Amino acid sequence: MTMKETQPVLEVRNLCTTFKRGGVLLPAVRDVSFDVRQGEVLGLVGESGSGKSVTLRSILGLTRRHGEVTGEVRWQGRDISRLSDRQLRQVRGGEVAMIFQEPMTSLNPLLTVGLQLIETLKAHTDLSRAARRDRAIEMLDHVGIPAAASRLQDYPHQFSGGMRQRVMIAIALAAEPKLLLADEPTTALDVTIQAQILDLILRLSQEMNMGVILVTHDLGVVAQTCENVAVMYAGRIVEQGAVRQVLRAPRHPYTAGLMRSVPQDIAPRTPLYSVPGTPPSLEMLPRGCAYAPRCEVRTEACLSKRPPLETISTGRRAACFNPVPAIQGEVA
Template identity: 65%
Template sequence: MLDVRNLSTSFGHDTEKLLAIDDVSFTVAPGEILGLVGESGSGKSITLRSILGLTKRYGQVEGKVLWKNQNMNIMKNKELRRIRGSEIAMIFQEPMSSLNPLLTVGLQIDENLKAHTKLSRSARKKRSIELLDLVGIPSAADRLDDYPHQFSGGMRQRVMIAIALASEPELLLADEPTTALDVTIQQQILDLILDLSKNMNMSVIMVTHDLGVAAQTCDRIAVMYGGKLVEVGPVREILRNPQHPYSIGLLRSVPEDVAPRSELYSLPGIPPSLADRPKGCCFAPRCPAAMTKCVTDRPELQQAGNSCSVACFNPQTITSGNIA
């Protein structure tokens, strides 16, 4: 359904160009949930915005974004507006800043329906109530005239999902939809997205830094670091047998079966800045298994086994002795 080929996004002028996304390629099948996983600053959110063409105004996007065999990257804004919100929808981070505080939630849902459907005014109001009810907001008809600040964090996130689902999209881009929500609300939102994906046969790209979220929701995982994909494969295979040292580090950072008062594991160092990318592998400065080649050359995604791909000159396993 979606085929992203050699997607690169940069900002600034040619003399000071900052590369945020570097030659990223992946596919999404109908009804599939793909998890885009990595630390903050890895390029996950920019990837979603680049797919929709939202970065073109202030950046340069290269490569192909094939949606139903049509390259969205060369489409004009008028053509993109026909797809955005109707065929491909997006849930942005932080619903309080994504929702307009001056407009009622009913009006914000109605805007989507008015732009992408031919429903009458009364039919749009009925559909708005149905959408709020679908995402689990009690007394939906009475909440249409409420403003975002009158909803809790979890309810605002449900409103964002309702807006995204207004035109029954075939692909949902979910940019960390459970950020800043408590654990019980997180689970409700994840269950809701899973149910909607199943019932509507809707594909989803789920951006998250939480491997637990990815394990619960995703069919495949694409691990991202420094604007590049470093490992891609089925969720079970990636979580049980990761091969890239960064994937292993992320998995080890999950606090599980840790003795009381013991130190939690964390990846050493920080992600590279856009202005100071390493010449070779971006993860080499933080990698305990780095070799001389890793510092000078940049690895590309290569098939590793039957179902996974990894971009590493020195793939490891969780039991490898040099993974500290």
């Protein structure tokens, strides 16, 4: 059975997350919808503040204490957005796991990495005490930490940045989840370690037939690791489709601008392109298309109406009244 024939394990429909500050409503995520299938790697890309991380946290109900979440998050057929916090704790870590951006702030500095690994196994498996220790060693070895058995008693500060991220991955995957939410897992790591971490996540995804949502702002990472991509701007998905389609022939002006920002075959001393302007504040979102103030091809309609996310070709969706023309021979 091919991926296209399988049913989605995660279905997100019209997800909205709104925070309130000083009586002002801040819509951080607006009408976000996408699917993830078993073994699929979906990329969420966009500038900082576009709503990528809030989307992941909203899926697991981690934003409930600070904001209002509406819409549906159907995990293996059941809407987990309606579950209580106690019920959600059975899903988090066991069925759906998450890797956060900065491992040094996500790991407890007062507990050994072995204890933090074993806590996850105790909460989500029926393994005995001895089996949990063996499994912890196995996971550390699985993610490439040398002398795994001797590192169980070490604390997070005794590991390098790359090794701490590997520990985070080991903790996330210890209970063999079916979906991994990876929130910029290579942030603050050097290029060599970034490649190792991404290769590790991809390899484990294939070995465990695990779906992955990878949040990143690096289009190079998306091109190398993801099969499908959703481009976010000001809390909305503005373009969505297969990676090779979206990156080779972007249809939304924002996606096209991001692609132009990646240096490719340019002469020395040529000024690098950057998307003009800055993302809008959540307190002052434009009336129409949020990208209109920065867009070079905006029309009057863009300033007054919000474009819906619509299908523009097979497997492609874009939210734009004036999309970039399709190129001849566009990849289907």
